[in-house]
Amino acid sequence: MYSSKELCAALLFATILGIQIFDSHQVTKATLNSQEWADYKTKYSKTYTSASTPEAYALFYYNYNKKLINSHNVLADRGQSTYRLAINQFTDMRLIHFKALFPKTTQPTTSSATTPPAVQAAGTSFDPITDLGLTIEVEDQGTVCNSGWAYATAKAVEIFAANENAVATPTPLSAQNLIDCAGSGTGCTKQVSQTAFDYLVVYNQPLYTKVDYKNNNLLKVQGMCVQPTTTTGTPINLASYARITDADDATMLNYVFNGFPVVIEFDPTSFAFMHYSSGIFQQPHTYGGSHYMTVIGYGTDTTTNLDYWLVLNSFGTTWGENGYIRILRDTSKPLAKSALFPTALGA
Structure with a gap:
């Protein structure tokens, strides 16, 4: 003893x-x-x-x-x-296990991105939910597959198509469609959003609705790509996408204001992000990882007077502010990393 x-x-x-x-x-x-x-x-x-x-x-x-x-x-x-934390689906995990879900990704050396369209200068704030009356369904990628790249891309295309077609309540598009068909064997590990955009644009593939190609967040590896033979929803085709040069948050602000949701790469490997609940998130020390989310708006917090980005995550509605996170908007801490956004719908 x-x-x-x-x-x-x-x-x-x-x-x-x-x-x-x-x-x-x-x-x-x-x-x-x-x-x-x-x-x-x-x-x-x-x-x-x-x-x-x-x-x-x-x-x-x-x-x-x-x-x-x-x-x-x-x-x-x-x-x-400036932010608070709360118990969520990750609270029964060690930070090291959470970190392991988001290994660092490597971006492709070439891109099929095209020149983005000209847009008007940004206003002081923008929120498509309150400003445009858009209804966005928050998705949950689960805790076993690093599939944020697919969920963020699917949401960006979904929101962009809704803006282009003046649809207030769009039918959610399938992230699983991208995981299975564009994942290239790494759909649950180290895949990136550009692969999803290239799948849709370069290979002219439709993105099916979640009704026709169901999401399955219990799969630890990507499934087999089996496109539906009949559909009840309308699949979306994408004709082009554009890239924002890393660290160019001013350009991202203009495009977000004009209804172009932007997919970004973000390092999620901190206890604070793991348990974020509300408020203006300021990135603490991280350990190096990759996660993809969709920037849909921005504004200024009335309590703290801090500027923020409004970012849609794919951790479900019990994480963050009903599935969203407000990240500090600061020129010294740019958010536009590996930033891509849809620019034109296909036929």
């Missing part, structure tokens, strides 16, 4: 190294008696491979992350942070 001093020293050493030590028997016992944990599993449809060690780890990380979330929100309450 170890003395109390030895145990304390071991725990201190483990804390310094970032190692989490716990008694799996005690954690499992807590799992069985915790209504909060049961409610969490129900809310997020969580299942574990066994009732012992895997679930014990999940509960431990849940409790550990919950403490960090509460500590951050104390700072927010004191005005020392």
Whole structure:
């Protein structure tokens, strides 16, 4: 048996190294008696491979992350942070496991992007939901497939088509269509949004609706590309897309204002992004990863007076502000990285 001093020293050493030590028997016992944990599993449809060690780890990380979330929100309450965190579908994971879902991607060396159209200068703010009455369905890519590249592209095309056709409530387009058919074997790992745009434009492929080509966020690898033989919705064809030079947020502002949703690459590998709940997000330290989201608007927060980008994510409505994140808009911290946007619909 170890003395109390030895145990304390071991725990201190483990804390310094970032190692989490716990008694799996005690954690499992807590799992069985915790209504909060049961409610969490129900809310997020969580299942574990066994009732012992895997679930014990999940509960431990849940409790550990919950403490960090509460500590951050104390700072927010004191005005020392511009955003808040909350429990969500990732709270039963370690940050290192969350990070592993978003490996760093490499952009293609060539592009089929065309010259973007001329547009009018941007106004002080823009939100297609309130300004245009657009209804956008927030998607959930799940927790097993790094498919943000496909979800962001599908949403960009969907919103662009809705603006072009003056449709207030567009039928959601299928990210799974892109994952399966444009994924090139890496649809759930290191794929990029340009591959999706090239699939639609260069190969002149239609993007089917979610009704006709159902999304499946439980797949850990991309599925087989099987296009529907009959359709109930109207697939969208894209004729061209354009690129925004990295760090050119001023150009992105103009195009977003004129109804061109822009797909960006973003590093999600921080505890704060993992658990973002509300407010103006300011990127903390990250570990290097890639995730793709869609910039649809911008504005100025009336509480903090901070400028922000309005960004649509694909983590479902229980993450962030009903599925959205407001990211600080600051010329010293540009957001327009690997930025692409649709520019013309096809026949």
